[in-house]
Every structure is written in structure tokens, then in C-alpha cells.
Amino acid sequence: MTASLAAAAAGFGTGLSLIVAIGAQNAFVLRQGVRRDSVLAVVGICALSDAALIALGVGGLGAVVVAWPDALTAVGWIGGVFLLCYGALAARRVFRPAGTALRTEGEAAGSRKRAVLTCLALTWLNPHVYLDTVFLLGSVAADRGALRWTFGLGAVLASLCWFAALGFGARLLGRFLARPMAWRVLDGLVAATMITMGGMLIAGA
Numbered sequence: 001m002t003a004s005l006a007a008a009a010a011g012f013g014t015g016l017s018l019i020v021a022i023g024a025q026n027a028f029v030l031r032q033g034v035r036r037d038s039v040l041a042v043v044g045i046c047a048l049s050d051a052a053l054i055a056l057g058v059g060g061l062g063a064v065v066v067a068w069p070d071a072l073t074a075v076g077w078i079g080g081v082f083l084l085c086y087g088a089l090a091a092r093r094v095f096r097p098a099g100t101a102l103r104t105e106g107e108a109a110g111s112r113k114r115a116v117l118t119c120l121a122l123t124w125l126n127p128h129v130y131l132d133t134v135f136l137l138g139s140v141a142a143d144r145g146a147l148r149w150t151f152g153l154g155a156v157l158a159s160l161c162w163f164a165a166l167g168f169g170a171r172l173l174g175r176f177l178a179r180p181m182a183w184r185v186l187d188g189l190v191a192a193t194m195i196t197m198g199g200m201l202i203a204g205a
Contacts (some may be wrong), residue, residue, distance in 0.1 A: 007147040011154025012141055018132045019050070019162050024083050025122045027193045029163060032188065033170025038115040043167040047115065049123045050133060050159035057138025058152035079125035080201035086118070087194030093187045129199065 020026075025046060033041045104198055123129065141148040 003147060004150050007144050007150040008154035008157075010144075011137075011141070011151035011156075012158040013049075014137065014151075015054070015155030015158035016162060018136070021157055024086075024126065024129075024194050024197050025119075026166060027190045028119060028122050029166050030170050031190055032115060032119075034173050034186070035121075035165040036171055038112045039167045041112060041116055042119045043163045045119045046123060046163040047160045048121075050163075051156045053133040054137055054152050054155050054159070055128060057134035057136075058141045058148050060138065060142075077202060079121075079127065080198045082121055082125055083194045083198030083201065086122075087191045088196060088197060090177075090187045090191035094184050095192060126197075 029042055029046060033039055137152070140153045141155075144151045
């Protein structure tokens with residue numbers, strides 16, 4: 001039991017250290033959270049996607065991912081262009097704001113599909129996700145031997161806790177984001193994150 005708890009705790013810590021880093025996916029979850037727009041769907045997609053990728057890594061797919069550098073290059077270009085476009089839209093909102101503050105009721109139901117598709121793209125079109133979650137976590141889990149799945153379960157739990165806290169906890173910023181200027185600052189941070197990561201993906205592809 002002690003060994004299992006230690007493996008799960010190690011997986012939780014390792015997973016959290018990889019997920020918490022500021023990135024395009026986290027920026028998107030934060031923005032959806034403060035807007036209270038499709039938060040449950042976005043958090044669910046992020047957590048379930050991470051769980052699937054972690055399971056693939058623990059199952060030994062990491063070696064296959066590294067063996068196909070051309071596939072990672074293609075994903076890098078596609079993901080990089082997507083992030084640059086999304087960042088440009090966020091930058092456009094900074095310089096051409098709509099003049100509205102935080103809408104606590106969220107957007108219309110029709111925006112759920114757009115939010116889901118954007119979240120899927122930000123999650124699966126980032127080659128760093130495969131290298132970190134599948135290869136790195138998979139390699140560390142392999143060192144745990146028979147307890148590798150327990151390690152993986154800890155990493156999955158870390159992902160779920162982080163995205164739930166980020167998505168549902170973001171609404172605590174509601175009072176601060178009740179001012180249009182605050183939204184311009186947030187969109188500026190989102191634009192900078194997306195454009196920087198998009199450029200890095202393309203440069204490294």
C-alpha cells in the first residue's frame with residue numbers, strides 16, 4: 001500500500017509539474033472560466049484528453065511517437081498556424097475591444113460547439129503534448145515497473161484537479177473582470193501566449 005501511494009503521489013507531482021506551466025491550453029481554459037462559457041465541457045475535454053494520452057504513454061506508445069518525427073513536424077506546423085491565428089484574434093480584441101465587461105451568464109448556447117472544437121485543437125495539435133505527456137510521463141512511469149499504472153493514475157488525477165481548479169476557480173476573478181479594461185489585459189496575455197507558442201512550434205517543426 002505504501003509503495004502504491006508513493007507511486008501515485010510521484011505521478012501526481014510529475015503530472016502537475018508538466019501541466020501547470022503557462023501555455024495555450026491553460027490560457028484558453030482560464031478565459032472560458034472567467035466568461036463562464038462551456039466550462040464543464042472544456043474542463044472535461046482537457047482532463048479526458050490528458051487521461052488518454054497518459055494511458056498511451058504508460059502503455060508504451062512513447063517510443064512510437066519518437067520514431068515518427070515527420071508526424072510531429074506536421075502537427076507542429078498545423079498547431080503553430082492555429083495558435084498564431086487564435087493569438088491574432090485575441091490581439092484584435094485588445095486593439096478593437098467590444099466595450100463590454102464580464103458577462104456572467106456566458107455566451108449563447110451556439111458558442112459551445114466553437115468552444116469544444118477550439119479546445120480539441122489546442123489540446124491535440126500541440127506536439128509538446130505528445131512529447132511531455134506520452135513520452136516523458138511514459139518513460140518515468142516505466143521506471144515504476146508493476147506500479148506504472150498507479151503512477152499514471154496519479155498523473156491523471158493531477159490533470160483533473162488542475163483543469164477543474166483553473167476552469168471553475170476562474171470565476172472568482174469576476175469582480176476584477178467586471179471592467180472592460182481588465183478584459184483587454186486578459187486578451188493581451190492570451191494573445192502573447194498564443195503567438196509566442198505558435199512561433200515556437202513553427203520554429204521547432
